[in-house]
Amino acid sequence: MALRRDAQRNRERILRAAHEVFAARGFAATLDDVAHHAGVGIGTVYRRFPTKEELIEAVFTDRLEDLVTLAEEALAAPSAWEGLTGFLRTSARWHAADRGLRDAALSMDEQHFKKAGEQIVPLLEQIMERAHAEGTLRADAGFQDFPIIMAMVTEMAQHSEGCRPGLYERYLELMIDGLRARPGNGSLGAAPTGTDIRAVMRECVPPIKPAPRS
Amino acid sequence: MALRRDAQRNRERILRAAHEVFAARGFAATLDDVAHHAGVGIGTVYRRFPTKEELIEAVFTDRLEDLVTLAEEALAAPSAWEGLTGFLRTSARWHAADRGLRDAALSMDEQHFKKAGEQIVPLLEQIMERAHAEGTLRADAGFQDFPIIMAMVTEMAQHSEGCRPGLYERYLELMIDGLRARPGNGSLGAAPTGTDIRAVMRECVPPIKPAPRS
DNA sequence: AAGTAAGTGGAGGTGATTCCTCAACTTACC
DNA sequence: GGTAAGTTGAGGAATCACCTCCACTTACTT
Known part of the structure; x- marks a missing residue:
């Protein structure tokens, strides 16, 4: 009824x-x-x-769709590098302005939000692959680095937006320059696996239910 | 007695x-x-x-001295770049292995630990200045970026050491490559001020006393 | 206009978690 | 053997978040 x-x-x-x-x-x-x-x-x-989960789901499912759309647009950008960096910049801006969206995006492997997660992962893979093919992205960076970079930059954004809005952009730019393919770069070593990423992401988001045992 | x-x-x-x-x-x-x-x-x-403060002070004052010594050694390294990156790598390693040390290092502007803070700031300035003079460090990076980079990398380390030890090194290397002076780098914009840094650092460390008002 | 099912509010129960005190007890040292 | 110094841990006090319950109010129907 x-x-x-x-x-x-x-x-x-x-x-x-x-x-x-x-x-x-x-x-x-x-x-x-x-x-x-x-x-x-x-x-x-x-x-x-x-439950809190249901409310969160109701609020953020649509916003995650926006992120998926953003990734699709990135894939259609004139150059792969522009697409990649534009996606990083815009999603970082969104996450900095909306901490809930950030927490949701970092929970995309969880039950709720799984749908958006499954949509966005292949897009990220393609964005990275395209930039590799273009030769602008360093060869030893992988799409697994995406969520970690976002987690680092947006965590800093959470700590700094209150006292100096936009500061996080500086460190995103630093990481973007670090992502460029160039002679003389150091070596990054082995990329993290999907399992690693999932475990780290879970650590980066406050638990929705009261904290588990210590 | x-x-x-x-x-x-x-x-x-x-x-x-x-x-x-x-x-x-x-x-x-x-x-x-x-x-x-x-x-x-x-x-x-x-x-x-x-009080908790007194215990923390008793435990970490010496360890902070070690950081000061590390900075002094960095300044004596054969090349400025080696000194700079070596300091970043070693202190990140120390912080990843000892979360208390990290919290102490990020509290160096606070009452306790102020002494170590006053010793280390001029050293960091010199390390950066030397690398600028050498031409290996990008011109728009300043010594104010030091604590922020450390905060970002070690925060990731806290989240990842449990499931994939050493992962943080990958992202430190990425930032180090972003710090290299190179044509084609993006622009970082205005550096944060000392006041900014202090405010951000405070945000990055859990409060010692029970959380303040909301 | 009255009946009633649906909806509302918020005090307070439950259960964690943390900081810290205190009074009865134990131990080192002269 | 006396006594000052030291130890202990149950528990008081404070905070915080999740969620329930039931007396009360409201929208809608007939």
């Missing part, structure tokens, strides 16, 4: 508030926060979204 | 245990942890070190 009109309106309020609160504090934000921000009772939030 | 022999022995046990526990969990470790690890009662720890 359809929701009553007031319930529908509250649902939308909650989603909007959740977006703002998660943008500011990431997955670490509490549902109490969301409720107050939305101007509704805590119970109302729990009635509509029985 | 001197400590009784058993008290002296316990004090040493506590320091040793604190080192291990802080190495594993950083400043976020609890004094209860330290006590259990040392095999003494919690009260004993508090009798000897009335």
Whole structure:
């Protein structure tokens, strides 16, 4: 049965508030926060979204789609290098402005969000492959490095946006210059595996449920 | 008056245990942890070190001296570039192996540890200046970038040492290649100021006292 | 206009986690 | 053997997050 009109309106309020609160504090934000921000009772939030996961999923599924679209556009850029770096710059900007989106993007291997994850991985592979073929990307960088670089840059962004917005861009540019194919580069050694990446990503996002055993 | 022999022995046990526990969990470790690890009662720890700060200071002051020595050696390296990158690599290795040392190093502007901070800043300036003069370090990188790079790399190290030890080195090498002076580098824009750095560093370390107001 | 199912609010239960104290007990040393 | 120094760990106090429950309010139906 359809929701009553007031319930529908509250649902939308909650989603909007959740977006703002998660943008500011990431997955670490509490549902109490969301409720107050939305101007509704805590119970109302729990009635509509029985678990934090469900709320997060409702808020960020669409935003992850945007990331997928961004990756598709990167693949269509005039040059592979432009596509690659443009994707890095734009997604870093998005993640810096929305901590919840960052946490969601780093959780793409998790149950929720798995769909977006499966869409974006092949795109990243292609973006990297294209840049390798073009000869602009150093040969020993792989698409596995993508999420790690993003995690590092956006983690710094979280720590610095409050006191010096945009600072993270400086370090992204540094890493981008490090990614250029060039004689005289050092050697990066063995690339991490998919399993490594998944484990590291999980470490980089605050647990949604109360912290596990120590 | 001197400590009784058993008290002296316990004090040493506590320091040793604190080192291990802080190495594993950083400043976020609890004094209860330290006590259990040392095999003494919690009260004993508090009798000897009335606050967490005092214990941290007792454990890490010497280790920070080691960092200062490392910087001095870097300045004496055959080439400026070797000195600079060697310092980055070695200190990153130390920080990856000892999370408490990392937290201490990133707190060098704080009350405790201020002494080491005042010693190391001019050394870092000289290391960078020497590499600029040598022409191997890109002109738009400054010594202010030092702590940020270290914070980024060692934060990744904290997240990855558990599942893939040494992974952080890959990204340090990437940043080092990004630091090389080269035609075709992008532009980094304005360097952060000392005030910026201090604010960001504070954000990167878990608060020693219970978290402040929200 | 009245009935009723749907929706609401938020105090408070539950369970973690941390910091730190204190009073009864033990030990080193003279 | 006396006593000051040292030890212990249960537990007080504070904080924090998740989530439940039920007395109350509201939208919609007839």
